[in-house]
Amino acid sequence: MDLKQYLKKHTQTVDAALESYLPGEDRLPQSLHKAMRYSIFAGGKRIRPLLAIAACEAAGGHVDAVLPVACALEMIHTYSLIHDDLPAMDNDDFRRGRPTNHKVFGDANAILAGDALLTEAFVLLSGADSGPAEVRLQVLHLVARAAGCAGMVGGQVLDMESEGKQLDLPTLEYIHIHKTGALIRAALDAGALIGGARQETQRQLSRYGELIGLAFQITDDILDVVGDQSEIGKDVGSDAARGKATYVSLLGLPQSRQRANELRHLALESLADLGLAAEPLRQIANYVVERTS
Amino acid sequence: MDLKQYLKKHTQTVDAALESYLPGEDRLPQSLHKAMRYSIFAGGKRIRPLLAIAACEAAGGHVDAVLPVACALEMIHTYSLIHDDLPAMDNDDFRRGRPTNHKVFGDANAILAGDALLTEAFVLLSGADSGPAEVRLQVLHLVARAAGCAGMVGGQVLDMESEGKQLDLPTLEYIHIHKTGALIRAALDAGALIGGARQETQRQLSRYGELIGLAFQITDDILDVVGDQSEIGKDVGSDAARGKATYVSLLGLPQSRQRANELRHLALESLADLGLAAEPLRQIANYVVERTS
Numbered sequence: 344m345d346l347k348q349y350l351k352k353h354t355q356t357v358d359a360a361l362e363s364y365l366p367g368e369d370r371l372p373q374s375l376h377k378a379m380r381y382s383i384f385a386g387g388k389r390i391r392p393l394l395a396i397a398a399c400e401a402a403g404g405h406v407d408a409v410l411p412v413a414c415a416l417e418m419i420h421t422y423s424l425i426h427d428d429l430p431a432m433d434n435d436d437f438r439r440g441r442p443t444n445h446k447v448f449g450d451a452n453a454i455l456a457g458d459a460l461l462t463e464a465f466v467l468l469s470g471a472d473s474g475p476a477e478v479r480l481q482v483l484h485l486v487a488r489a490a491g492c493a494g495m496v497g498g499q500v501l502d503m504e505s506e507g508k509q510l511d512l513p514t515l516e517y518i519h520i521h522k523t524g525a526l527i528r529a530a531l532d533a534g535a536l537i538g539g540a541r542q543e544t545q546r547q548l549s550r551y552g553e554l555i556g557l558a559f560q561i562t563d564d565i566l567d568v569v570g571d572q573s574e575i576g577k578d579v580g581s582d583a584a585r586g587k588a589t590y591v592s593l594l595g596l597p598q599s600r601q602r603a604n605e606l607r608h609l610a611l612e613s614l615a616d617l618g619l620a621a622e623p624l625r626q627i628a629n630y631v632v633e634r635t636s
Numbered sequence: 637m638d639l640k641q642y643l644k645k646h647t648q649t650v651d652a653a654l655e656s657y658l659p660g661e662d663r664l665p666q667s668l669h670k671a672m673r674y675s676i677f678a679g680g681k682r683i684r685p686l687l688a689i690a691a692c693e694a695a696g697g698h699v700d701a702v703l704p705v706a707c708a709l710e711m712i713h714t715y716s717l718i719h720d721d722l723p724a725m726d727n728d729d730f731r732r733g734r735p736t737n738h739k740v741f742g743d744a745n746a747i748l749a750g751d752a753l754l755t756e757a758f759v760l761l762s763g764a765d766s767g768p769a770e771v772r773l774q775v776l777h778l779v780a781r782a783a784g785c786a787g788m789v790g791g792q793v794l795d796m797e798s799e800g801k802q803l804d805l806p807t808l809e810y811i812h813i814h815k816t817g818a819l820i821r822a823a824l825d826a827g828a829l830i831g832g833a834r835q836e837t838q839r840q841l842s843r844y845g846e847l848i849g850l851a852f853q854i855t856d857d858i859l860d861v862v863g864d865q866s867e868i869g870k871d872v873g874s875d876a877a878r879g880k881a882t883y884v885s886l887l888g889l890p891q892s893r894q895r896a897n898e899l900r901h902l903a904l905e906s907l908a909d910l911g912l913a914a915e916p917l918r919q920i921a922n923y924v925v926e927r928t929s
Contacts, residue, residue: 431743
């Protein structure tokens with residue numbers, strides 16, 4: 344299989360689905376729907392939706408069944424970026440090479456656009472008629488848990504509290520497992536459930552999600568040091584400027600690369616039983632570690 | 637029945653349920669859970685939970701079944717207050733006589749505590765094992781819709797955009813039907829569904845919710861002019877100071893009182909078929925219009 348083709352095809356599928364799920368810009372209040380769409384269609388890599396789709400396919404399911412949760416995950420991820428960028432939080436002016444939401448729509452609208460995206464994710468998850476109600480509730484539950492105080496939001500608070508502090512590696516990993524890892528793992532768990540995976544397969548996909556989530560974050564930290572600003576669309580060196588502990592600041596560049604590679608190999612190992620249907624997940628594992636943006 | 641007793645008893649039930657549903661302050665990150673609990677236990681009137689309980693009972697259901705959604709509605713209401721109070725929004729320093737969330741925990745933590753409360757509402761709604769999965773999904777869907785861009789958040793955006801502008805009455809009602817009405821109506825709709833109401837009863841309770849939601853807002857506007865600051869716990873006259881259109885500024889005080897009363901009578905009419913089990917709802921309608929805080 345050609346990963347580039349696979350990513351392109353499914354990114355288009357996800358974009359079309361997001362287009363149809365999100366209220367149009369002509370709906371009242373127009374400013375709110377414009378702000379929501381501005382950040383959703385800001386050139387994100389759609390990693391979480393793609394992982395949910397690939398997990399569903401690896402479990403023998405069809406992409407159509409997993410699209411609502413794939414898009415809900417992207418809405419939740421996008422809301423978290425909008426709120427993270429606010430002046431009260433990271434105070435970032437640019438993301439993916441474009442002005443951040445609050446720079447265009449103002450702080451109040453950005454807060455509310457984030458709130459709305461988070462809420463619409465649950466409108467979508469509870470409304471889309473995709474499979475048995477029990478499974479949909481289970482999926483909704485695991486996504487909400489991954490997004491809330493025991494997951495992403497909790498990780499974000501810990502991350503903020505750690506700024507300017509000397510961290511050890513276990514604490515840094517704890518933060519990332521919550522801040523970015525939980526939602527990535529939820530993509531795999533949701534895809535596996537919707538795809539009808541057996542328990543053993545669910546466990547393998549979940550483990551893959553855990554490992555790849557950490558590898559993703561380490562690569563982010565590496566790109567913040569060695570990345571090309573025009574490719575990653577934000578300032579290089581921003582973590583260091585902010586006094587943030589990263590894998591690179593704790594382990595150095597060579598050891599960070601080695602750790603990302605180890606995680607990739609462990610992630611690939613956890614897919615060993617899964618045959619050809621898991622090929623996209625295998626190639627995504629390579630892409631996550633080798634990407635340049 | 638004695639409304640005071642009824643409200644007291646069920647407020648205690650709701651508070652105890654919130655206590656058990658929300659993560660403890662000892663859980664990591666402690667600052668997040670403290671901030672969430674600070675606003676949840678800040679002396680709110682629990683109107684939405686009480687309405688959900690009363691609707692469920694009016695439909696013949698039991699309070700235990702409706703407690704998760706009752707508490708989820710209060711978590712969503714509380715998150716919206718935390719975000720509304722932020723400097724980027726209404727910039728309020730006090731609520732219910734206590735410093736607002738961001739005055740105590742800082743803006744960033746207040747944003748995240750709000751995000752977490754909204755998310756935990758859906759954790760609760762999808763996790764609590766209360767009835768058939770189809771009904772729980774339906775309830776979750778109607779609550780999410782009422783909270784999102786077609787409901788509360790949409791109303792808040794319209795409200796902000798209208799500040800300092802001359803509004804007509806239909807526009808003002810449109811704002812309130814979304815900003816406060818949608819979640820109040822959702823309390824009735826959710827209670828009716830969980831209580832197992834027949835379609836006709838569902839419609840009657842929903843209509844009651846619509847009417848009482850507006851009456852509640854008109855009374856808020858009246859209290860902002862004639863209320864006792866020590867009773868309502870925030871500055872009297874803050875709407876006028878902010879140049880906000882209110883029922884009182886558009887209709888004057890006597891006509892605003894008359895309109896609230898009309899809505900109360902229509903709300904009572906919509907309960908005419910419902911017998912003794914709807915008595916709490918009838919008395920709550922009176923309380924909503926006659927309250928002094």
